[in-house]
Amino acid sequence: MSIGLNKNMNVLDSPSHLISILTSSMDKISKTDDNNTIIKIITTMLMEFSDSDTVDIYSFDQAKQALSCKSCDQTLSMIDPKGIIGQAFLSKKSFYCNHVVSEKHYEASIDNPDNLKIKSLMVVPIVDHDSLMGMICIYKSIRNNKPYREKDLDLISSINTFMVKIIQILTLGKNMNRVINISNVSKHLSEIEQDNEQVDKDHIALQLANTVHDIRTPANSLYGFLELIGENLEDGRLKGFIDNAKESAKLINALTDSILDQAKGSYTNKGIKLSKIHSIKFFSQVANSFSANMYDKKIDYLVSIDPSIPKEIKTDSLKLERILTNLIGNAYKFTPKGKEIYFKVKYNKDDSSLKISIADQGIGIEPNRQKDIFEAFEQAEGDTADKYGGSGLGLSISATYIKELGGKLKLKSEIDKGSKFYFSLPIEVANDEPAFESFKDIDKYITIQTDNASCKNIAIIKEYLTKLGMPEEKIIISKDLDDKTTHLICYQHKFSLDTLMTIQKRGIKFLILEEVLFSLIKDSNASKFNIASLNTYYGDLIHSTIFSGKKKRVLLADDDKINISLLRSILETEHVELFSARDGAEALDMLKSALVNDTPFDIIYIDEYMPSMVGSDVIRGYRAYEKSNGASPVFAISITGDPKLNDDEKILYDLFIKKPFNTEAVRKATKVNMV
Numbered sequence: 294m295s296i297g298l299n300k301n302m303n304v305l306d307s308p309s310h311l312i313s314i315l316t317s318s319m320d321k322i323s324k325t326d327d328n329n330t331i332i333k334i335i336t337t338m339l340m341e342f343s344d345s346d347t348v349d350i351y352s353f354d355q356a357k358q359a360l361s362c363k364s365c366d367q368t369l370s371m372i373d374p375k376g377i378i379g380q381a382f383l384s385k386k387s388f389y390c391n392h393v394v395s396e397k398h399y400e401a402s403i404d405n406p407d408n409l410k411i412k413s414l415m416v417v418p419i420v421d422h423d424s425l426m427g428m429i430c431i432y433k434s435i436r437n438n439k440p441y442r443e444k445d446l447d448l449i450s451s452i453n454t455f456m457v458k459i460i461q462i463l464t465l466g467k468n469m470n471r472v473i474n475i476s477n478v479s480k481h482l483s484e485i486e487q488d489n490e491q492v493d494k495d496h497i498a499l500q501l502a503n504t505v506h507d508i509r510t511p512a513n514s515l516y517g518f519l520e521l522i523g524e525n526l527e528d529g530r531l532k533g534f535i536d537n538a539k540e541s542a543k544l545i546n547a548l549t550d551s552i553l554d555q556a557k558g559s560y561t562n563k564g565i566k567l568s569k570i571h572s573i574k575f576f577s578q579v580a581n582s583f584s585a586n587m588y589d590k591k592i593d594y595l596v597s598i599d600p601s602i603p604k605e606i607k608t609d610s611l612k613l614e615r616i617l618t619n620l621i622g623n624a625y626k627f628t629p630k631g632k633e634i635y636f637k638v639k640y641n642k643d644d645s646s647l648k649i650s651i652a653d654q655g656i657g658i659e660p661n662r663q664k665d666i667f668e669a670f671e672q673a674e675g676d677t678a679d680k681y682g683g684s685g686l687g688l689s690i691s692a693t694y695i696k697e698l699g700g701k702l703k704l705k706s707e708i709d710k711g712s713k714f715y716f717s718l719p720i721e722v723a724n725d726e727p728a729f730e731s732f733k734d735i736d737k738y739i740t741i742q743t744d745n746a747s748c749k750n751i752a753i754i755k756e757y758l759t760k761l762g763m764p765e766e767k768i769i770i771s772k773d774l775d776d777k778t779t780h781l782i783c784y785q786h787k788f789s790l791d792t793l794m795t796i797q798k799r800g801i802k803f804l805i806l807e808e809v810l811f812s813l814i815k816d817s818n819a820s821k822f823n824i825a826s827l828n829t830y831y832g833d834l835i836h837s838t839i840f841s842g843k844k845k846r847v848l849l850a851d852d853d854k855i856n857i858s859l860l861r862s863i864l865e866t867e868h869v870e871l872f873s874a875r876d877g878a879e880a881l882d883m884l885k886s887a888l889v890n891d892t893p894f895d896i897i898y899i900d901e902y903m904p905s906m907v908g909s910d911v912i913r914g915y916r917a918y919e920k921s922n923g924a925s926p927v928f929a930i931s932i933t934g935d936p937k938l939n940d941d942e943k944i945l946y947d948l949f950i951k952k953p954f955n956t957e958a959v960r961k962a963t964k965v966n967m968v
Contacts, residue, residue, distance in 0.1 A: 314338055315452070328463055332364050335459055339431060342452075343445050347409060347432040352460050353425050358934040358951060360428055363463050367406045371952060372935045373902050374853075376400030378430060381416040383855055383953050385425055387450055389415040389441040410435050417449045419456045425953050427460045530824065531814070537582045565697060567607045567721065571866050573598060573728045575610065576638050577830040579617045583625060584829045588810045592628055594828040595635040597753045598728075600761055600836065602640040602647070604866045605724035612694040613718075619687035620651045620714050627655035628711070633749070645722055650715035657708040667692035667702060688714075729832070730868060731762040734841040738777040740769045742792075743784040750806070750827060754782065757832055758839065780839050784808060793818055804838040806831075842868065845895040845963060846887070849873045850880035850911065851932065852903045856952075860898055860932075863959045869896075877906025884915045884927065894927050896963060898950070901933035908933060909942040916945065930962055 318338045322331050336348040351360035351369070360369040360382070374382050377398050381388050390396045391413045393404065405411055413433035419426045429449060433439070580596045587594035617636075624634045632654035639648040658666055667688050691714075692702040699719045706712035739758065741751055751770060759765055769775050772787070774795055781801050783792060785808040796803050805819055807826045813819040823838050825831030837844070847869045849860050857873050864871060872894075874880035880899065887893050901908040912929050919926055931938070934951040943949075950958050 311342060311448070314341055315455070319455075322459075322462070328363070331459070331463060336364055339429065339449070342448055343415065343431050343441075344433075344437075344439055345415075345431045346434045346437055347411070349430040349432075350459075351428040351430070352464055353427050355951060356936060358936060363427075365407070369403055369406070372933065374952065376403035377414060378403050378416055378428065380855060381418050381428065382425070383859055385418045385420050385423075385953050387415070387417045387446045389413070389446055391440040404430075405432075412437065413441050415441050415445060415449065417446065417453075419453060419460055421457045423955055423957070426457050429456065530826065531811070534581065534585070537578045540578045540582065565609045566611070568610050569605055569607050569723045570610050571862075572602045572604060572606050573833065574865060575614075576617075577833070579614055580621070580636055581829050582618075583621050584826070585810065586625060587634065588828050590625070590628075591630050592625065592828075593631075593633040593749070595633065595637075595749055595753060596830040597635070597637045597639075597756070598830055598832055599638055599640045600729040600757060600832060601642070601727045602638065603720075603722045603724055604726045604728050605722075606647075607721035607723050608718070609694075609698060612698060616691045616694050617649070617651075619691045623687050624651050624653035624655065624712075624714075628653045629655065632711075635749075641717075645720055647718045647720055648715070649718065650713055652711065652713040652715075654711040657710055657712055658704070658706040659708060663704055663706060666704065724866070728866070729761060729836045730840065730842065732840060733762075735763055735767065737763075737779040737839070737841075738767050738769060738775065739763065739780045739782065739839065740771055740775045740778040741782045741784075742771060742774060742787045744772055744786060745784075746770050748784075754835065757835060761836065761839075763839070780804075782806060782835065782838070785813065788819060790818065802838055804834060840868075845869045846892065847871050847963065848880065848883060848894045848897040848899075850877070850897060850899040850903065850908065852876055852900070856900065856932070859954055860959065863954060863956050864963060867960060867963050869963055876904040877908065877911045879905075881906065881911045881914050884911075885918055888918070888922060888924055893924060896928045896930065898930045898932050898959075898962075901931065901935055901938065909938070909945055912945040928962075 315338065318334050321334050325331060332350065335350060339348045339350075340346070349365065349367070350363045352363055353360055353371075358370065358372045360371060360378075362368065369378065371379070371382050374380075375398075377388055377390065377393075377396060377400075379400070380398055390399075393399055393411055393414045401408070404414060409432060411432045412435045415429075415431040417429040417431070419428060431449070433441070576598050577596075580598075584594065621634070621636060628634055634654075635650075635652045637648075637650045637652075640646075641648060688702070695702045695716050695718070700716040702714060702716045704712060704714055741754060743751065755765070755768055758768055769778070774781065774792065778799075778801055780803075781792075781796060782804045784806045788805055795801070804823045804825060805813065807813050807824050810826055810828065813824050823834050825834040845868070847864065849857050849871065850873070851857055851860075852875050857875075861871055861873075872883065874883055880897070880903070884894060884897065897912075899908040899911060903911075906914075908931065915927065918924075928948070929946045930948045930950055931946045932950050932952065932954070934949075948962055950962065
């Protein structure tokens with residue numbers, strides 16, 4: 294039975310009191326060997342921390358793939374994770390919801406095993422170096438009128454290290470040292486208290502206005518429609534734009550949460566919240582979210598992202614996204630039809646910093662106003678303000694956030710010639726591999742075919758190729774297809790049936806640069822090749838066209854969309870082609886078809902429990918098919934985590950990766966030596 298505490302507490306407003314509770318709890322734990330006493334101390338503490346009514350503490354048994362409740366006799370199988378707790382388990386991310394029964398993923402048997410009368414739920418995974426140790430589930434009853442907020446998650450998450458130690462103590466018992474260092478936790482709680490003290494109620498209106506500035510449209514229904522559209526699209530580029538739009542909707546959701554907190558007078562300056570991001574994906578999604586508008590306004594939109602940028606970096610992604618959205622949005626607003634905007638991200642390895650600039654050919658800013666332009670509510674006045682609208686908050690928000698992230702927003706501008714906003718940010722490198730591997734084979738000749746050799750996109754393409762190791766003399770800009778050409782980047786206006794016949798005859802690798810957005814989607818001749826739209830980021834497509842190394846083809850087979858999404862997010866920075874199947878029969882058909890078409894899959898990540906055919910039957914069937922066709926065996930990775938697989942089933946697989954997924958284990962699996 295879960296332990297409950299019926300108190301009307303409001304200790305969240307007093308972090309110094311929380312420090313006192315934490316310290317007192319640690320002192321009590323250090324003096325007892327009794328697990329029941331320890332559990333009671335911790336559950337009481339967590340309920341006070343979160344002003345909640347019930348707490349369940351689970352430890353994770355890797356061998357059994359189950360969460361075992363330390364405060365009750367409940368065991369939750371995570372072999373096939375379900376519910377809100379299942380989501381938190383798979384992603385190792387915290388969740389909260391204030392209307393539990395109406396949540397899309399709610400499963401009463403998992404999320405409310407004691408059948409309590411609950412209204413709100415907060416789930417916080419306990420993680421030690423990317424390994425799941427356990428889970429905290431905290432509930433508010435239908436009688437508790439105070440909803441959970443982001444700050445509640447922050448608070449519970451701040452004691453993660455402490456909770457890791459508690460799980461170890463409960464698991465190892467007397468063999469575990471009970472001395473716990475809570476200095477870092479105390480420091481964090483003190484910072485929360487300082488933030489609370491620094492909030493000036495006279496400035497709440499300004500903070501509220503800053504958030505309102507970023508609100509564009511109701512995001513919940515928008516995201517839902519985008520998800521439905523994306524699931525029914527075949528074209529990869531359209532799917533990419535849908536993904537960009539979904540990211541924008543998610544940003545709006547985050548900002549909406551912020552405005553609601555502020556409206557209730559609970560806003561606090563949370564400082565910097567570092568998170569790991571895939572650098573190319575992050576910057577390209579922000580850039581491409583403006584592509585359709587730029588095209589519609591006939592703005593020449595240039596995007597350059599340094600291919601040597603580390604694959605993964607740590608930064609405050611929400612603040613950085615707001616900075617870039619504001620600056621690119623301002624450039625779009627103040628740049629007339631037919632002019633140019635250039636968004637550039639450059640990596641400086643010497644000091645681990647990013648140099649970011651947004652340059653436009655817009656109306657410019659008068660010299661005497663440039664020193665004040667970053668102040669809140671400052672913008673051009675008179676006819677300009679009437680024509681372009683806006684409150685001038687975007688630059689103020691951006692300047693503030695850039696300062697918090699360790700940089701300074703700078704400006705160069707001339708009236709009627711345009712403006713350049715630029716800044717440098719220190720970053721923490723999470724994965725120091727470059728986003729794109731340099732070309733190993735430079736025995737190739739690349740033709741950029743166009744009638745307009747002065748086009749600025751060409752300079753970006755050349756810079757990109759030379760940075761990846763291509764000698765400049767092997768990059769040819771021509772109206773015609775040079776005889777030495779091995780790889781062709783062809784502008785749409787030069788694409789023809791003659792070009793198509795030539796590249797097919799000579800085996801030339803080919804990329805089309807689409808000049809009229811989405812105009813080549815229905816062109817059956819063009820659709821056979823890589824297509825990159827101008828006014829977007831297309832460095833990834835250039836790299837895949839020119840790079841000689843073979844991409845491993847990876848099939849993800851699972852009926853759970855969350856699992857597929859997680860695997861995709863882990864593997865998207867690797868040099869692989871990703872495909873997915875939602876049931877066993879589809880997976881087997883895809884494996885066989887790929888082999889028949891001489892494009893066999895190198896790796897398959899497959900779950901055991903899927904509709905139509907279980908995973909082991911899929912692998913067994915394909916192993917027989919491989920043998921009869923004399924093919925090299927696919928590297929099969931089981932992701933079911935089921936300890937009940939028998940020996941005959943286990944022998945079918947080359948590797949086992951249990952849930953929740955360990956990022957490094959999944960990535961290393963793509964680098965295995967194929968038999």
